[in-house]
Amino acid sequence: MNEMQFLTWVRGPGLDIAIGIFLLGVLWRLIEIYTLGRKQDVAPGRQRDGASGLHTVFRRSVPPPGMVRKSPVTYIGGYVFHIGLAIIVFLFAPHIALIRDLTGLSWPGLPSQFVDLVTVVTMAAMVVVLFDRINKPAKRYLSTFQDWFTWTLTFLPVLTGWMAVQHLLLPYTTMLALHILSVELLLIFLPFTKLFHTFTVFGSRWYLGKINGHRGVPV
Amino acid sequence: MSDKNSGLIASLAHQGISRRTFMKYCATLASMMALPPSAGRAMAEAMAAARRPSVIWLPFQECTGCTESITRSHSPSLEGLIFDAISLDYQETLMAAAGHQAEEALEKAIEENKGKFVLIIDGSVATGLDGAYSCIAGRTNLELLKRVAPHAGAIVAMGSCAAFGGIPKANPNPTAAVAVTDIIKDKPVVNIPGCPPIPVVMTGVLAHYLTFGSLPELDKLGRPKAFYGETIHDRCYRRPFYDQGKFAKTFDDEGARKGWCLFELGCKGPVTYNACATVKWNGGTSWPVESGHGCLGCSEPDFWDGGGFYRALSMPADPLKMAATAAVVGTAAGVAATFANRAKKGAAKSAHETVTLADLEK
Amino acid sequence: MGIEQIPIHVDNGSDGLSGNASAILREVADMLDRLARTGETGAIDLAALPLTPADKAWLSERLGKGEVEISMELNGASRIHETAYPGIWWITHLNPMGAEIGEFIEVTPIPDMVPSQSDDIVRGSESLNFLINDLC
Numbered sequence: 001m002n003e004m005q006f007l008t009w010v011r012g013p014g015l016d017i018a019i020g021i022f023l024l025g026v027l028w029r030l031i032e033i034y035t036l037g038r039k040q041d042v043a044p045g046r047q048r049d050g051a052s053g054l055h056t057v058f059r060r061s062v063p064p065p066g067m068v069r070k071s072p073v074t075y076i077g078g079y080v081f082h083i084g085l086a087i088i089v090f091l092f093a094p095h096i097a098l099i100r101d102l103t104g105l106s107w108p109g110l111p112s113q114f115v116d117l118v119t120v121v122t123m124a125a126m127v128v129v130l131f132d133r134i135n136k137p138a139k140r141y142l143s144t145f146q147d148w149f150t151w152t153l154t155f156l157p158v159l160t161g162w163m164a165v166q167h168l169l170l171p172y173t174t175m176l177a178l179h180i181l182s183v184e185l186l187l188i189f190l191p192f193t194k195l196f197h198t199f200t201v202f203g204s205r206w207y208l209g210k211i212n213g214h215r216g217v218p219v
Numbered sequence: 220m221s222d223k224n225s226g227l228i229a230s231l232a233h234q235g236i237s238r239r240t241f242m243k244y245c246a247t248l249a250s251m252m253a254l255p256p257s258a259g260r261a262m263a264e265a266m267a268a269a270r271r272p273s274v275i276w277l278p279f280q281e282c283t284g285c286t287e288s289i290t291r292s293h294s295p296s297l298e299g300l301i302f303d304a305i306s307l308d309y310q311e312t313l314m315a316a317a318g319h320q321a322e323e324a325l326e327k328a329i330e331e332n333k334g335k336f337v338l339i340i341d342g343s344v345a346t347g348l349d350g351a352y353s354c355i356a357g358r359t360n361l362e363l364l365k366r367v368a369p370h371a372g373a374i375v376a377m378g379s380c381a382a383f384g385g386i387p388k389a390n391p392n393p394t395a396a397v398a399v400t401d402i403i404k405d406k407p408v409v410n411i412p413g414c415p416p417i418p419v420v421m422t423g424v425l426a427h428y429l430t431f432g433s434l435p436e437l438d439k440l441g442r443p444k445a446f447y448g449e450t451i452h453d454r455c456y457r458r459p460f461y462d463q464g465k466f467a468k469t470f471d472d473e474g475a476r477k478g479w480c481l482f483e484l485g486c487k488g489p490v491t492y493n494a495c496a497t498v499k500w501n502g503g504t505s506w507p508v509e510s511g512h513g514c515l516g517c518s519e520p521d522f523w524d525g526g527g528f529y530r531a532l533s534m535p536a537d538p539l540k541m542a543a544t545a546a547v548v549g550t551a552a553g554v555a556a557t558f559a560n561r562a563k564k565g566a567a568k569s570a571h572e573t574v575t576l577a578d579l580e581k
Numbered sequence: 582m583g584i585e586q587i588p589i590h591v592d593n594g595s596d597g598l599s600g601n602a603s604a605i606l607r608e609v610a611d612m613l614d615r616l617a618r619t620g621e622t623g624a625i626d627l628a629a630l631p632l633t634p635a636d637k638a639w640l641s642e643r644l645g646k647g648e649v650e651i652s653m654e655l656n657g658a659s660r661i662h663e664t665a666y667p668g669i670w671w672i673t674h675l676n677p678m679g680a681e682i683g684e685f686i687e688v689t690p691i692p693d694m695v696p697s698q699s700d701d702i703v704r705g706s707e708s709l710n711f712l713i714n715d716l717c
Contacts, residue, residue, distance in 0.1 A: 503678050
């Protein structure tokens with residue numbers, strides 16, 4: 001298989017398989033999770049300001065007071081790479097072309113130099129966050145295989161995409177194919193690992209906020 | 220074709236090409252091949268003095284577009300004239316001889332120039348039915364290639380078909396077409412892909428062979444690095460628009476009129492290694508992107524099966540076939556899991572409800 | 582619509598100089614020094630280095646124009662001029678469409694292309710004699 005055939009495979013059958021598994025997994029897990037239900041809390045609800053599902057959805061997007069100073073790498077690093085990933089995935093013109101082709105939706109992109117800069121910052125933040133996880137005994141103790149695995153799954157598409165654009169190491173054609181392949185791996189594993197938080201993050205916040213809100217505790 | 224023993228420059232002079240014009244040509248050719256200026260002078264001297272090199276050109280499964288590209292530029296190009304000036308001992312399309320005479324000329328050229336002639340091949344080699352899909356004078360292309368190639372001084376695969384199999388090799392490849400390098404394994408082959416290839420690349424390779432007695436530096440796919448070293452995209456004058464995120468969305472929108480980047484209209488420039496953006500076509504008049512159409516990637520292997528000419532590189536190469544089925548299966552799995560969970564919960568609940576007064580009094 | 586109408590503005594800072602022009606100027610000076618001492622000639626292919634239009638203008642301005650200017654019609658125009666520094670020649674080749682296809686600086690008493698070659702002189706002499714014989 002030459003590099004052009006490799007690229008055509010990842011753009012064709014490879015993408016088909018990856019998106020298939022992704023859709024299957026996402027629908028399966030979303031339906032399963034949201035139909036699970038909870039035992040009804042028969043205790044009378046307590047009202048308190050700021051204690052509701054909606055409040056928690058927003059409150060959890062902001063660090064609790066004092067925590068940024070206490071654990072700056074986790075918070076700042078976390079923000080930087082999450083926002084960076086969103087910019088890279090949704091505002092780089094070739095990515096928008098893909099989304100438009102798949103869904104018909106389209107919006108303007110950002111200049112590629114800017115996206116390039118964001119990519120470098122994102123990768124730096126991800127590496128810093130990883131080192132922090134290795135360095136801090138508590139974080140290291142809490143980490144399982146899945147944490148290292150999902151970090152790698154997330155990092156590889158960013159790295160290969162950037163290397164393709166910058167013409168590093170391998171010819172662009174091969175690098176682009178590797179980039180698409182790494183995204184396909186991410187798509188395949190996303191529904192079945194903790195990366196599924198991309199779909200459940202606001203739902204689970206709402207859920208926690210609502211349960212605690214019923215008890216009159218703003219979380 | 221005039222006397223063989225005079226140098227190339229003499230036969231060029233017959234066609235009204237002065238030595239200075241030839242020197243100018245060699246200087247710009249060396250510059251194009253990223254050789255030092257001294258190499259231009261060396262080329263001019265070596266080529267001028269060279270006994271007209273014998274060339275055997277074998278056409279296989281091809282469309283003659285490669286020959287047209289070299290011999291039929293809009294005004295007589297120097298590539299065409301140099302091509303005329305070489306001793307073209309066998310080229311079916313151009314030679315006067317036909318039938319047995321032509322085949323005799325081929326055998327004679329092989330015998331007279333053993334180990335020295337340049338073998339140019341255009342078209343892919345059919346291997347299906349023992350090569351019977353393409354025959355010349357009762358011999359299959361495969362036989363002919365195996366007969367001639369061992370005696371060649373240098374082998375040039377001209378055009379994408381000879382270099383990579385090209386259009387005959389496109390799915391479903393009914394003739395089991397292959398590239399020259401799939402047959403010739405024991406000799407270096409210079410690939411000059413393109414559909415058609417840029418004429419100056421052929422003269423560049425010829426000039427290098429005559430001047431230095433060797434082939435120019437080749438890349439992994441056997442292409443001269445001097446011409447195929449960079450992608451169309453990297454040398455494209457529309458590149459700044461790509462970087463700014465300005466794209467033509469259709470062939471007649473405002474972006475297309477303003478000459479914005481053609482990436483979204485399926486331009487394969489980013490994955491195509493060729494010199495069109497710098498050398499251009501028709502004596503430097505224009506080239507595909509300049510005329511408003513994206514690059515087809517014609518100098519890359521299997522460009523015909525690369526997922527459609529009008530689909531951006533980041534778009535799927537084939538329509539998604541599994542998505543709908545996967546969505547249905549995923550939903551079904553979710554619903555099945557729901558019922559399973561409900562049943563489990565119900566069982567647990569009913570298990571707890573069987574607590575009796577007697578149990579509590581213990 | 583031509584390329585020149587497409588509004589691309591390449592911004593290379595205030596003066597547009599990449600720094601390569603001054604490097605070339607030093608190399609030319611070095612070559613001229615060698616020519617003066619040993620008679621060794623030299624040449625620079627201006628297409629081999631990335632030069633901005635401002636770089637070329639800067640270099641051309643520094644080298645200036647000398648006494649000699651030669652124009653030739655060689656399957657497209659070619660122009661040679663000696664710069665203000667004797668021994669340094671600036672050569673521009675155009676194709677038949679008028680597009681620039683090569684630009685060189687040669688450091689030599691006279692660029693190779695200019696003098697008539699001995700073979701050509703022999704051929705010229707033969708043709709002239711033919712002409713005279715025809716006249717008689």
